[in-house]
Amino acid sequence: MQDMKRAPLLSLLLALGVSHADARVRLGDTLPAHPWVSAGREVVVVYTHDCGDLGGLWSAVLSSGLPVHAVNAEDISTPAPGGLKPWRGPEATAFARALRVGTYPTVLLVQSGRILNAWEGTFSGNLGPME
Known part of the structure; x- marks a missing residue:
């Protein structure tokens, strides 16, 4: 098994690809209006106060080497790690809701404003074999 620190983007992509949740976010859709300047490739994490411990998820996302945007939805303020300033309100x-997020947290891999991959649900921290 590879160490997440040696292949962070691969680890993130594998984490996003092995979800058992039924994502309703549509791949290929463009992001709804948001307050940040989009990067070429970026990660958007949409979460709420009742997601539980997201330490493993945040670690994987922040280790990806991509710009990360935190979206704290549903009106109860919850911090984001790593100096990220979450978008709230x-x-x-x-x-x-415009994304049709079905389960929090939701992680989006975005390229030029379009959703490449989406993962919804509880993150166990186990990325499985990565050979």
């Missing part, structure tokens, strides 16, 4: 919740 009614507009952040509207963003999540």
Whole structure:
């Protein structure tokens, strides 16, 4: 098994690809209006106060080497790690609903404003074999 630190983007892509959750976010869709300047490739994490411990998820996302945007939806302020300033408030919740987020947390891999991959659900921290 590879160490996540040696292949962070691969680890993130594998984590996003092995979800058992039924994502309703549509691949290929463009992101709804948001307050940040989009990078070429980026990660967007949409979460709420009741997601539980997201330490493993945040670690994987922050280790990806990609710009990360935190969206704290549903009106209860919850911090994000690593110096990230989460987007909060009614507009952040509207963003999540426009995406049709079915389960929090939701992680989006985005390229030029379009959703390449989406993962919804509880993160166990186990990425499985990565050979």
